[in-house]
Each structure stands twice: as structure tokens, then as C-alpha cells.
Amino acid sequence: GQQVMQIPQYQHVQEGEDFTTYCNSSTTLSNIQWYKQRPGGHPVFLIQLVKSGEVKKQKRLTFQFGEAKKNSSLHITATQTTDVGTYFCAGPEKDSNYQLIWGAGTKLIIKP
Amino acid sequence: DSGVTQTPKHLITATGQRVTLRCSPRSGDLSVYWYQQSLDQGLQFLIQYYNGEERAKGNILERFSAQQFPDLHSELNLSSLELGDSALYFCASSSGTNTGELFFGEGSRLTVL
Numbered sequence: 103g104q105q106v107m108q109i110p111q112y113q114h115v116q117e118g119e120d121f122t123t124y125c126n127s128s129t130t131l132s133n134i135q136w137y138k139q140r141p142g143g144h145p146v147f148l149i150q151l152v153k154s155g156e157v158k159k160q161k162r163l164t165f166q167f168g169e170a171k172k173n174s175s176l177h178i179t180a181t182q183t184t185d186v187g188t189y190f191c192a193g194p195e196k197d198s199n200y201q202l203i204w205g206a207g208t209k210l211i212i213k214p
Numbered sequence: 215d216s217g218v219t220q221t222p223k224h225l226i227t228a229t230g231q232r233v234t235l236r237c238s239p240r241s242g243d244l245s246v247y248w249y250q251q252s253l254d255q256g257l258q259f260l261i262q263y264y265n266g267e268e269r270a271k272g273n274i275l276e277r278f279s280a281q282q283f284p285d286l287h288s289e290l291n292l293s294s295l296e297l298g299d300s301a302l303y304f305c306a307s308s309s310g311t312n313t314g315e316l317f318f319g320e321g322s323r324l325t326v327l
Contacts, residue, residue: 135315144216144304144318145257190257201247201270202316206256 104129104196108205116213121178123208125191132194134167134174135202140187148176148189178210186212217241220305220319228327232293235322239286239307245269246288247316248280249304257304263288295326 133152137145151167164177192202217240248260259272263282282288306316
């Protein structure tokens with residue numbers, strides 16, 4: 103079935119270092135969404151990318167959608183403690199478009 | 215505050231029991247989604263309703279059922295509970311049928327002893 107693979111599962115960084123998580127879909131996606139879940143919290147929508155090759159920025163966060171619309175990345179520059187959490191990508195199921203297929207998430211951990 | 219309300223926030227029960235989780239979507243949202251998240255795991259899609267009708271089904275066990283009422287609130291019923299059902303259950307809502315931005319509630323944490 104359709105899958106969205108997300109890597110890495112965990113990333114440990116020193117505060118101030120950069121962080122990147124990658125999503126790869128087994129099928130072409132009409133769009134891709136990114137969510138952040140803080141520890142003990144609920145997923146919160148960050149952004150949706152729709153166009154091939156699209157790049158969007160939110161302050162220190164840069165989101166990219168691949169040319170083939172099968173992969174995406176989220177890059178955080180100069181991480182801060184407020185960035186801690188798990189970042190999920192999700193794309194619509196190809197045939198139904200009613201549900202999202204979720205990546206497993208990348209957990210960002212700031213080393214003390 | 216996402217505008218999605220879930221009750222109860224915490225629930226502890228025994229194996230074999232039945233529980234009902236409740237969700238009130240954001241005002242105006244017609245779609246409700248239920249997700250299960252086991253400890254430190256990803257989000258497992260269970261089921262979606264749109265304006266009272268079931269629209270999509272994920273990996274929902276036969277022991278689980280859900281419905282969406284005319285006032286658009288939704289309930290997830292979990293029966294014959296097993297230890298492995300212990301998890302965080304999230305409800306999310308969106309305005310349309312297709313996969314736009316989801317607004318998640320704070321979740322109901324179920325512990326089965």
C-alpha cells in the first residue's frame with residue numbers, strides 16, 4: 103500500500119545546530135502537510151505544500167516539496183529549546199483523498 | 215487552543231471493559247477524524263466521518279466503533295479492552311471532506327490495567 107517514510111527517527115542536536123527531517127512517499131502526492139507535536143501535546147499544523155518544487159519559510163523553518171512531488175523536507179536553522187518535539191509529515195491517500203498517510207515522525211532532541 | 219474538545223482527558227479502566235471517548239469539533243467543521251497514538255509512536259488513523267457519514271476507515275479494530283451525531287460531535291467506543299489498547303486517542307476536525315489542515319484536540323489518554 104501507499105507509504106510515507108520519514109527519516110531519521112530521532113535526531114539529537116546541540117542548541118544552535120541545524121536539524122533536518124526528510125519524507126519520501128511511495129506515490130506522487132497532491133500536497134504534503136507538516137505537523138509538530140510537543141512532548142505531552144497534540145499535533146499542530148505547520149504548513150501545507152502543494153506545488154512541485156515549492157519552498158516555504160517560516161522564520162527559522164524551511165519547507166521544501168520535491169519536483170516529483172514524492173519527497174519533502176523540513177529544515178530548522180539554529181535550533182532552540184522551543185523546537186523540541188516530534189515533526190510529522192503527511193500526504194493524502196492517492197485513491198480516496200479522504201485520509202492522510204502519515205510519516206512515523208522525527209523526534210528532535212536538544213542535548214543538554 | 216485548536217477549538218477541538220475531547221473528553222475525558224484521562225481514563226483508567228480494566229481489561230474487558232468498554233469506554234466511550236467524546237469529541238466536539240471546531241465550530242463549523244464537518245469532518246471528524248480519530249487517531250490512536252501508542253507511547254512514543256506515530257499516529258494511526260482509525261476512522262473519519264463527514265457530516266454524520268463514515269468517509270474513510272483505517273486500521274480500526276472490530277472491537278472499536280464510532281459515530282458522528284447530527285450536532286457533529288463524535289464518539290469513539292472501545293469495547294472488550296485489552297492492555298494493548300492503552301494509548302492516546304486524538305480527535306481532529308477539518309472543514310471539508312478532503313485532506314486539508316487538521317485541527318487536533320488535546321487527546322484522551324486511556325490506560326487499561
